[in-house]
Amino acid sequence: MKIVTCIKQVKDLDMVLAKDWIVNEESKDVDIEYVNTIINTYDENALEMALRISDDNDIQTIALTVGDESCDRILKKALQVKVSGAIRVNYNNKLTYNPIGAAKLIKNSVEKIEDVKIVMCGRQSSEGDIGQTGLIISEMLGWPCVTLVSDIEFKDGEFYVTHQVDEGVETLNIEPPFVLTVTQSADKFLRMATIRDILQAKKKQIKVWDTKDLNINEDIEKLREFELEQIYIEKQVNKCSYIEGSTAEEKVHKLYEQLIKKGVIKEKK
Amino acid sequence: MNKEMVIEGLGKILNKEQILTQEAVLQEYSTDITGLRMAQKHFGWKSDSLATCILKIRSKEEVVKVIKFLNDEKIVVIPRTGGSGVCLGLETPSESVVLDLSEMNEILEINEENLTVRVQGGVPLEVLEETMNKRGYTTGHFPQSLPLAQMGGLVATRSIGQLSTKYGGIEDLLVGIEGVLPDGELVLIKNSPRKSTGPDLRHIWLGSEGTMGVITEVTVKIFKLREEKWMQAYTIDSFQKGLQIIKQIVQDGWNPAVARLHDRTEAAESYSHFVQKGESILLFLSEGPKGYAKLEGEAIDTIAKESGAKAIGSKPLEIWLEHRNDICDHLDMYAKQGLVADTCEISAMWSDIGNIYKEVLERASKEVPKLIAMSGHSSHSYKQGTNIYFMMGAVPEQSIEGAEKTYNQLFSIIMETTLKYGGSICHHHGVGRYRTKWIKEELGTSYTMLEKIKKAMDPNEIMNMGVLLPMDKA
Numbered sequence: 153m154k155i156v157t158c159i160k161q162v163k164d165l166d167m168v169l170a171k172d173w174i175v176n177e178e179s180k181d182v183d184i185e186y187v188n189t190i191i192n193t194y195d196e197n198a199l200e201m202a203l204r205i206s207d208d209n210d211i212q213t214i215a216l217t218v219g220d221e222s223c224d225r226i227l228k229k230a231l232q233v234k235v236s237g238a239i240r241v242n243y244n245n246k247l248t249y250n251p252i253g254a255a256k257l258i259k260n261s262v263e264k265i266e267d268v269k270i271v272m273c274g275r276q277s278s279e280g281d282i283g284q285t286g287l288i289i290s291e292m293l294g295w296p297c298v299t300l301v302s303d304i305e306f307k308d309g310e311f312y313v314t315h316q317v318d319e320g321v322e323t324l325n326i327e328p329p330f331v332l333t334v335t336q337s338a339d340k341f342l343r344m345a346t347i348r349d350i351l352q353a354k355k356k357q358i359k360v361w362d363t364k365d366l367n368i369n370e371d372i373e374k375l376r377e378f379e380l381e382q383i384y385i386e387k388q389v390n391k392c393s394y395i396e397g398s399t400a401e402e403k404v405h406k407l408y409e410q411l412i413k414k415g416v417i418k419e420k421k
Numbered sequence: 422m423n424k425e426m427v428i429e430g431l432g433k434i435l436n437k438e439q440i441l442t443q444e445a446v447l448q449e450y451s452t453d454i455t456g457l458r459m460a461q462k463h464f465g466w467k468s469d470s471l472a473t474c475i476l477k478i479r480s481k482e483e484v485v486k487v488i489k490f491l492n493d494e495k496i497v498v499i500p501r502t503g504g505s506g507v508c509l510g511l512e513t514p515s516e517s518v519v520l521d522l523s524e525m526n527e528i529l530e531i532n533e534e535n536l537t538v539r540v541q542g543g544v545p546l547e548v549l550e551e552t553m554n555k556r557g558y559t560t561g562h563f564p565q566s567l568p569l570a571q572m573g574g575l576v577a578t579r580s581i582g583q584l585s586t587k588y589g590g591i592e593d594l595l596v597g598i599e600g601v602l603p604d605g606e607l608v609l610i611k612n613s614p615r616k617s618t619g620p621d622l623r624h625i626w627l628g629s630e631g632t633m634g635v636i637t638e639v640t641v642k643i644f645k646l647r648e649e650k651w652m653q654a655y656t657i658d659s660f661q662k663g664l665q666i667i668k669q670i671v672q673d674g675w676n677p678a679v680a681r682l683h684d685r686t687e688a689a690e691s692y693s694h695f696v697q698k699g700e701s702i703l704l705f706l707s708e709g710p711k712g713y714a715k716l717e718g719e720a721i722d723t724i725a726k727e728s729g730a731k732a733i734g735s736k737p738l739e740i741w742l743e744h745r746n747d748i749c750d751h752l753d754m755y756a757k758q759g760l761v762a763d764t765c766e767i768s769a770m771w772s773d774i775g776n777i778y779k780e781v782l783e784r785a786s787k788e789v790p791k792l793i794a795m796s797g798h799s800s801h802s803y804k805q806g807t808n809i810y811f812m813m814g815a816v817p818e819q820s821i822e823g824a825e826k827t828y829n830q831l832f833s834i835i836m837e838t839t840l841k842y843g844g845s846i847c848h849h850h851g852v853g854r855y856r857t858k859w860i861k862e863e864l865g866t867s868y869t870m871l872e873k874i875k876k877a878m879d880p881n882e883i884m885n886m887g888v889l890l891p892m893d894k895a
Contacts, residue, residue, distance in 0.1 A: 186694045346791045
């Protein structure tokens with residue numbers, strides 16, 4: 153059995169300097185060329201979850217990305233943490249606002265790889281925050297989709313998937329095939345490669361497929377249903393007031409009164 | 422005296438709410454943020470040696486009374502402020518008493534004529550710096566622990582800031598100091614620009630790590646904020662060449678506030694857009710009165726370029742300035758992955774530092790089976806030498822003991838190599854309890870001086886025993 157984990161190369165937005173959040177009105181973009189590229193954080197969580205299942209079971213994890221040659225960097229990282237295979241769908245256009253196009257490329261890749269029973273991807277990427285690709289993949293494959301997954305376990309031949317719901321979290325016992333969109337959880341940091349792992353990964357190959365290999369004849373660009381109208385920087389207004397008081401009790405009481413006054417909490421009857 | 426009697430005795434000096442005895446609190450205060458414990462906590466480590474109580478101290482008078490009581494009863498005392506120690510210096514021996522001075526946090530006097538500020542030991546450095554900035558001044562002290570550290574602890578650990586090449590370490594910034602000796606006597610070393618009145622007694626406090634008494638107040642220098650800055654980053658094809666560039670800059674008499682050299686691993690990790698494979702990165706920042714930064718910057722630029730460095734603009738500096746203390750927000754990030762990770766800073770003369778760096782990296786890659794990284798940067802330079810701040814990580818056997826074994830292996834490589842080349846085993850983190858196993862070799866024949874000073878200052882052996890001097894001989 154194989155798990156395909158979809159990973160996307162994005163810019164590390166945490167690294168962008170506060171003063172550099174300036175929108176170029178013409179290109180509708182922000183110049184963040186100088187920051188490092190990383191694996192989209194939710195995708196990293198998905199990859200780690202998949203690897204943990206592979207660690208203890210006869211299940212292979214395949215890392216898949218879509219993009220140009222520069223995206224090999226994240227696949228090399230995936231190989232360093234010992235995925236069974238790494239595939240790049242060679243596609244040079246930006247897919248940020250084209251989730252149907254991205255899903256089409258992924259769906260056909262999944263079908264080309266044999267014996268795939270699970271597709272995992274991050275809930276959304278930090279670039280567009282669209283959050284649709286995973287759901288569209290499941291629709292195209294005709295597989296069920298569980299969203300906002302924070303954990304997956306494989307026990308006695310069965311999968312248990314924990315995900316967030318309005319009321320809290322819920323664990324489902326589901327049969328493959330299925331698609332999961334993964335959210336963050338405190339203990340799913342992607343493992344780090346040792347120097348030995350890095351050296352060994354250099355010997356491994358990345359498979360590169362293009363649209364022809366995937367039997368796609370249609371123009372992926374034409375699947376785009378979104379056009380970016382505008383981006384803008386939301387102005388943050390921070391207001392801070394200090395609560396004075398000679399004791400902690402007095403301060404807490406004043407805070408309590410303030411919160412009631414502002415309607416944040418209701419007074420206890 | 423049993424625990425109940427100790428608490429009862431302290432209850433006659435302090436209010437009840439100042440004496441904390443809840444197990445969760447004692448557990449929290451039982452250690453500091455040393456990488457070893459972070460990793461071990463991931464595998465379930467808990468201290469089995471808890472203090473009797475934590476005292477929330479509010480005044481120097483309380484310190485005097487409490488210390489007198491504890492000295493009479495021969496109870497070990499752990500003074501503590503921000504808790505950002507990284508060498509196990511704050512670990513609590515069982516039945517010890519922790520003096521938490523973080524509520525002594527008043528800025529007492531800002532003297533704009535003498536450019537000094539007098540503060541209580543628990544004033545957070547970040548608050549002090551912000552307060553000074555509003556008045557047009559800076560403390561000139563920017564350790565990575567800035568978001569956590571407090572003034573008493575900074576003096577007690579011989580802290581240093583990221584702009585030290587210009588402003589110096591805390592030893593250069595400390596003007597006067599007040600503290601309580603182990604017998605409960607309150608002593609003050611008055612402010613003075615410089616004097617010749619015997620040994621500089623401030624140095625008993627500087628780096629004392631709680632072993633010589635409790636620091637209650639410090640007076641430190643402040644500096645006029647400078648608007649004029651010059652910033653430039655360079656790439657260089659070898660770390661050793663980078664060291665030579667910094668050496669020439671400081672030996673020619675320049676003191677750029679920031680003079681950093683990050684090796685190829687760190688350069689690729691943090692500045693991948695700017696560096697080619699294998700390159701190290703140099704970061705320089707100059708600041709000063711009108712005209713100074715430009716003048717110094719031009720000199721640095723000439724030296725760097727003549728030595729083969731390539732200018733790559735100021736952006737890497739800007740990134741570093743904005744993100745330099747981010748680690749404080751996610752200290753346990755590596756531990757959560759079951760890894761051992763920490764930093765270790767050493768110093769050596771220019772003639773030896775390059776060899777230490779090279780050999781540490783070679784040994785680590787040969788000897789540590791699951792090494793993730795061993796990298797280094799030079800960040801505090803002097804005319805005679807510099808420091809290397811090693812950053813290390815490895816996958817240990819997944820247990821409390823396994824984490825300790827791997828941690829010890831990584832640390833020992835750095836300590837042994839440093840001592841082999843005559844370097845010093847701590848540049849600015851202090852000795853704590855962890856590095857005492859190398860302190861005799863570090864101090865050589867001068868070790869006896871430290872022993873004798875400690876014995877004279879603290880005959881009842883109550884002040885943070887096990888720190889600086891290993892327990893067996895202390």
